[in-house]
Amino acid sequence: MKTFTLAFLASLFASTAIAQELTNDNIDPAIPAYASNPHTLGLDTFSWQGAYIGVNGGYATGKFRDQIDASDANTGETAGFSDTVSRSGFLGGVQAGYNWQHERNVYGFELDLQGGSMKKEKAVFDDSINSFKQKNSVDWYSSARSRLGYAVSPTAILYATGGLAYGKVSTGVTASDGTNTESASWKKNTFGYTVGGGTEIAMTDNLTFKTEYLYTDLGNAKTLNFANDNFGTSLRGETRFDFHTIRAGINVKF
Known part of the structure; x- marks a missing residue:
């Protein structure tokens, strides 16, 4: 989490510095100080208001927490165990939204769709048998x-963001007792939420660049429902899917 926070702050300050440099490049040293206000140089003609579409890419990491309960059909005994596994991977996707602007305040909404490689397999136990x-x-x-x-300048904004999240998660198991091997998998659509913040700068009148941090929680999903006659064992499980993402993107503004 600390690494993600530092990386986000670094990208935020870098983006703001670029925006300030772009603004300063438009100021002629010969212009008197009273006229060097960006609003007197035509930069205030840029507006964040309007629709946009874009693409993004980044890196996500999180700890998925599993709670698994097992029962033996022959003895009636039950047992439970929990497991936490770090997952990470690259993500990419598309976004679209709309902004309104009132003086320095910029507000709007955004929709996005992400896919990637955030997955991992782990041996909960693996002995000789x-x-x-x-x-x-x-x-x-x-x-x-x-x-x-x-x-924060005519061509740079800092923003907070938050809303609903929806996604498809998957869980699979493979069990073996040295003689029998069984596998099963499950997929589930689940709702959650996401919050975060970012910075966005205007590179041209119609092209912007953004960096963004998001925390996404897709909630608890009952993803295991495993019963097999060969083992005489049934498993029930629940997994918590939440993760952190830092990403960069480009938007085309209309």
């Missing part, structure tokens, strides 16, 4: 978020 392996993944997710920003 018995083994039990499981894997979890976020296949894809989308969000519908509001954005509330402030123009």
